[in-house]
Amino acid sequence: AQSVTQLDSQVPVFEEAPVELRCNYSSSVSVYLFWYVQYPNQGLQLLLKYLSGSTLVKGINGFEAEFNKSQTSFHLRKPSVHISDTAEYFCAVSSPFFGNEKLTFGTGTRLTIIP
Amino acid sequence: EPEVTQTPSHQVTQMGQEVILRCVPISNHLYFYWYRQILGQKVEFLVSFYNNEISEKSEIFDDQFSVERPDGSNFTLKIRSTKLEDSAMYFCASKLNTEAFFGQGTRLTVV
Numbered sequence: 164a165q166s167v168t169q170l171d172s173q174v175p176v177f178e179e180a181p182v183e184l185r186c187n188y189s190s191s192v193s194v195y196l197f198w199y200v201q202y203p204n205q206g207l208q209l210l211l212k213y214l215s216g217s218t219l220v221k222g223i224n225g226f227e228a229e230f231n232k233s234q235t236s237f238h239l240r241k242p243s244v245h246i247s248d249t250a251e252y253f254c255a256v257s258s259p260f261f262g263n264e265k266l267t268f269g270t271g272t273r274l275t276i277i278p
Numbered sequence: 279e280p281e282v283t284q285t286p287s288h289q290v291t292q293m294g295q296e297v298i299l300r301c302v303p304i305s306n307h308l309y310f311y312w313y314r315q316i317l318g319q320k321v322e323f324l325v326s327f328y329n330n331e332i333s334e335k336s337e338i339f340d341d342q343f344s345v346e347r348p349d350g351s352n353f354t355l356k357i358r359s360t361k362l363e364d365s366a367m368y369f370c371a372s373k374l375n376t377e378a379f380f381g382q383g384t385r386l387t388v389v
């Protein structure tokens with residue numbers, strides 16, 4: 164079974180400051196890793212994904228994440244946040260072995276940008 | 279850009295009533311999913327659907343739930359007799375290979 168832990172339920176950050184949202188996963192097999200963003204009253208939008216290859220992946224809106232297999236982590240970072248980044252961020256994992264594999268989500272981190 | 283469409287956006291129903299949540303996945307996608315998010319909690323997997331049959335379902339997806347893809351485009355989730363604890367945001371998702379695309383969700387309120 165796979166699981167995802169997002170230790171920080173809420174992260175307040177001043178505008179233009181850097182941010183890191185932490186994600187750790189547990190799996191007995193190889194994984195695909197994802198970060199989704201949920202803006203208020205909207206659905207889930209993919210920010211970025213790690214499938215294989217380079218451990219540093221870049222996504223939309225200036226976000227990036229680094230896959231660290233030894234620490235089983237996939238932390239999300241942005242060097243300078245904007246008010247529009249206020250949202251809920253979900254880390255998710257799936258297995259690469261079957262095409263129909265479901266996503267297992269973490270509990271989410273609410274990012275609040277302080278002007 | 280193609281998107282997953284869900285209707286209605288909000289649904290209020292009385293306990294014990296049947297509800298059908300509708301989704302139009304992206305047209306060339308092969309895998310279809312329903313997830314739910316109870317207010318303040320994480321997004322939970324309900325069921326996956328491939329090749330016109332359920333490929334996996336969670337413990338939440340009991341006999342009160344069913345899914346259909348009746349006409350090759352729509353993908354529906356039916357709850358036969360709703361309970362108060364079914365109140366949640368329900369998300370449909372579809373996938374071609376590695377990336378799942380989500381709809382905007384249907385907020386179901388059972389009163």
